[in-house]
Amino acid sequence: MKSVTLKDVAKAAGVSYATVSRALSGSHQIGSDTRERIIKLCDEMGYTTNYVARSMVTKRTGLIGLVVPSIDNQFMSEIAYYAEMSARGHGFNIMLCNSGPDLKQEKTVVKLLLSRQVDGILIVPQSPKTYENIRAFTDQVPTVFLSENLRDQPQSYVAVDNSRGTYIGTKYLYELGHRDILYFGRRHTATHQLRAEGYIRACHELELTPRFFNSEFTRSSISNGYQLAKELFTKPIDYTAIFASTDSNALGLLKAADDARIDIPGTLSLIGFDNISSTALPRIELTTVEQPKRDMAVQAVDMLRDKIENGTQGYVHQILMPTLIKRSTCRNLNEA
Amino acid sequence: MKSVTLKDVAKAAGVSYATVSRALSGSHQIGSDTRERIIKLCDEMGYTTNYVARSMVTKRTGLIGLVVPSIDNQFMSEIAYYAEMSARGHGFNIMLCNSGPDLKQEKTVVKLLLSRQVDGILIVPQSPKTYENIRAFTDQVPTVFLSENLRDQPQSYVAVDNSRGTYIGTKYLYELGHRDILYFGRRHTATHQLRAEGYIRACHELELTPRFFNSEFTRSSISNGYQLAKELFTKPIDYTAIFASTDSNALGLLKAADDARIDIPGTLSLIGFDNISSTALPRIELTTVEQPKRDMAVQAVDMLRDKIENGTQGYVHQILMPTLIKRSTCRNLNEA
DNA sequence: CTGGAAATCGTAAACGTTTCCGCTTTATTT
DNA sequence: AAATAAAGCGGAAACGTTTACGATTTCCAG
DSSP states (O other): OOOOOHHHHHHHHTSOHHHHHHHHHTOSSSOHHHHHHHHHHHHHHTOOOOHHHHHHHHSOOOEEEEEESOSSSHHHHHHHHHHHHHHHHTTOEEEEEEOOSSHHHHHHHHHHHHHTTOSEEEEOOSSTTHHHHHHHHHTTSOEEESSSTTTTSSOEEEEEOHHHHHHHHHHHHHHTTOOOEEEEEOOSSHHHHHHHHHHHHHHHHHTOOOEEEEOOOSSOOHHHHHHHHHHHTTSOOOOSEEEESSHHHHHHHHHHHHHTTOOTTTTOEEEEEEOOGGGGSTTTOOEEEEOOHHHHHHHHHHHHHHHHHHOOOSOOEEEEOOEEEOOSSOOOGGGO | OOOOOHHHHHHHHTSOHHHHHHHHHTOSSSOHHHHHHHHHHHHHHTOOOOHHHHHHHHSOOOEEEEEESOSSSHHHHHHHHHHHHHHHHTTOEEEEEEOOSSHHHHHHHHHHHHHTTOSEEEEOOSSTTHHHHHHHHHTTSOEEESSSTTTTSSOEEEEEOHHHHHHHHHHHHHHTTOOOEEEEEOOSSHHHHHHHHHHHHHHHHHTOOOEEEEOOOSSOOHHHHHHHHHHHTTSOOOOSEEEESSHHHHHHHHHHHHHTTOOTTTTOEEEEEEOOGGGGSTTTOOEEEEOOHHHHHHHHHHHHHHHHHHOOOSOOEEEEOOEEEOOSSOOOGGGO
16 A cells, blocks of 8 residues: 655665656656656566655646536537547546535535645536535636636636527528427526527527427426427427427427327427436437537636636637537428 | 644643643543643634545555546446445545556556555456456555456455346346346446356256357446347347346447337336436336445445454455336236 | 642644755856 | 956745644543
């Protein structure tokens, strides 16, 4: 269990431990012959540098805190995957925290991460209130958000262009011949306001009348979508397509549609938003608008690295383009 | 950016910084009046203890390395969720690493975690070779595996009883009237050998003849399952049920069955293994054998905590019971 | 009133690095 | 050949804690 330290290899090499440190760090304050000798000795003795001791003096841990509402969520786990890969490629490690359902826990974990001396924090906010919830800490450590929920806040974030996502989605439905499109799902957070906005904008351009069926749910989940759709389908269906605010909602609606024997896409077309991996599954094949999760993650860590390594001040809003993923839940009315 | 240290609050309180440390740590070596005064002062000044400095002296980081092949994988992200929750509840934080597709990267991240001075490692191996791949490190830090791949190795692990899982699954199919059951998928890793074993054992008990359709794939994925099933369905179907070695394989087979217009469960019943969350989706509703991911995760961190905090030597194999999740892909032949 | 135990607090060492400073030795310049 | 620069290395401080040890004070029993 006792690991070998700089002192140990210094003694073995007959040099001071400062020299060993220099040999490892690639400093040019050292002769190339002694460097090689020391490096060889190091892995002979199985030396590995102690990051926590290094952190003590360098004031940098090489740690990035990743806080997500819950990692068992396809969107977040994909983000986490790419973020970790990219971060590690640049010498950073990820400390993972679930911020859980309530703001208290979210605050707790970012406090914890500060105690852990992380160099930066990557956070997908659990609610629009997240910003004020952790505002006290965001000036203590570089932070970038993964959400468009903070439009008017002096915080860095990267996100898809939510508005454009719904915009291109409804345009696509229009091209397919749909003239009565219902927007289904959440509307009351900033992100979802933007999505609704893009839908409205497209409607106006195409001279369609926007129609909403809203939920008061604070969380998009399949079961919430299911419940809401159950309610929706008690009423007559006087529309040919539905734009669901999230894939989860769309999946819930799909289930309710099956219950009600409503054929999708036969009698009703459906499009979602996010392109979580479940949407590609057989028998689902949901047409949807993709959030470029990979790009989001790597751009977020790039942004964070810039803040950390260059001490960049100020904030930047990085908006990524959504793309349409055409699958099997939208019917082309023109080919009738 | 400059944070307040023990010294700062000591100066403000007019005591030595050892006293402040004692006040925070709940030591009895201090008067209750001064303790309260100091504690109040601490959060007035916004003091938070520096974990890396503490780690220097205590030789404990309170960090657990979690290495998974890839976190964007429903099984692993669920494990990660419960592991993080449980770990944090006990004062530990999770350092997340994707071990990627190759053994080299797995070894690299484990080495990295050692440098990071983690107190323990939780690892879901990416291959049966993982054990020898990282054997050099497992005696340097408490390690527990999340896999039944190491039966004969002196390593701690927690896993489902894979053999029992397929055993109860095929018994269930039998009860439903199935007499010709094909086992579909992988067979050549220890885990999958065990699954095949349970199937064979049940077959013998029930006087059925075990039949296999094997893949040489080293990884269970939907697309691999799809390809394999494509091949399978070129031949005549002289069985009434299929036991897929993993849910992923089952999902791929489902797609191939749809392609081939084979009705599931109408003409063919299907059962999977793992109960990844996708299996519960509408239009999928896969009957499957569940791995108790939550229990696995918390038991794994319990085991790890025991090793860390009590220095427990030796190894323990914790086998958890699988449960059958009855959904909609198995037809009851008795109700014909 | 006194002796000693208990309570409270300060001093200092230690953890394993990195890095500044200065010393010696070698190489370069005029 | 002498003066100067540069290269290579050691010494020591510093990072912010915890904790063993020792010193001082308080308190109560005898």
